[in-house]
Amino acid sequence: MSETIDFDAQTRLVARLAEHTTDDxxxxxxxxxxxxxxxxxxxxxxxxxxxxxxxxxDLGPSTDTSPGETVPDVEAGWRDALERNLAALTEAWxxxxxxxGDTQAGGIAMPAPVAGQVALNELVLHGWDxxxxxxxxxxxxxxxLEVSHALLAPSAEGEGNEMFGxxxxxxxxxxxxxRVVALSGRRPxxxxxxx
Numbered sequence: 001m002s003e004t005i006d007f008d009a010q011t012r013l014v015a016r017l018a019e020h021t022t023d024d025x026x027x028x029x030x031x032x033x034x035x036x037x038x039x040x041x042x043x044x045x046x047x048x049x050x051x052x053x054x055x056x057x058d059l060g061p062s063t064d065t066s067p068g069e070t071v072p073d074v075e076a077g078w079r080d081a082l083e084r085n086l087a088a089l090t091e092a093w094x095x096x097x098x099x100x101g102d103t104q105a106g107g108i109a110m111p112a113p114v115a116g117q118v119a120l121n122e123l124v125l126h127g128w129d130x131x132x133x134x135x136x137x138x139x140x141x142x143x144x145l146e147v148s149h150a151l152l153a154p155s156a157e158g159e160g161n162e163m164f165g166x167x168x169x170x171x172x173x174x175x176x177x178x179r180v181v182a183l184s185g186r187r188p189x190x191x192x193x194x195x
Contacts, residue, residue, distance in 0.1 A: 004098075004116070005093065005143075007093050007119070007120060010124060010127065010140055013139075014082075014086060017134070018079060022134075028192060029192055030129045030133040032129055037133050037134060038073055039072055041074050041130070042072030042078070045074070045081050045082050046072050048086055051089055051092075051122070053092075055092035063103070098112060117150070124144055124145065127140065128140075128177070128181055129186075132190055133192055140177065145180055148183075149176060152164075153183060164186075165185025167185060168187055
């Protein structure tokens with residue numbers, strides 16, 4: 001991938017979702033079976049720090065840790081931390097050298113452009129998880145959805161992306177958001193009532 005990604009629209013969308021998530025929703029179920037809302041938010045705090053540092057090539061504890069090692073949770077001040085991390089991630093990936101060479105996130109070395117795609121895809125999918133779990137509207141920009149689709153679509157021919165479950169079947173003419181969600185192994189029609 002030779003083009004860079006603008007994270008601004010998606011990070012602002014995730015920040016708005018988090019801002020409108022109430023404390024009494026933190027234990028609500030999400031489309032991620034083992035995660036309540038608090039865990040999705042904790043994961044977002046961690047991944048935004050990791051991919052911020054990946055863009056800066058500031059490799060260390062934030063980029064070394066596999067996301068599957070522990071169940072993330074929110075800590076005191078998580079709202080401010082997430083807001084700061086989202087802004088810093090957007091800024092870090094604006095630097096031209098963020099897209100050059102190799103970097104690391106989740107303990108996995110990868111080309112920097114792939115890390116950028118993965119970072120945006122994480123924000124798109126976990127933004128959807130958070131929106132669904134808290135009953136908020138969710139409409140990512142088309143460019144962000146196309147990045148996610150391009151990252152996930154090749155796995156549809158196999159058993160699914162190793163980070164996600166097998167793709168869920170959806171009609172070919174389903175909205176792009178539904179197709180992206182389905183490629184990640186999530187059910188586009190998920191609601192908390194059916195959890």
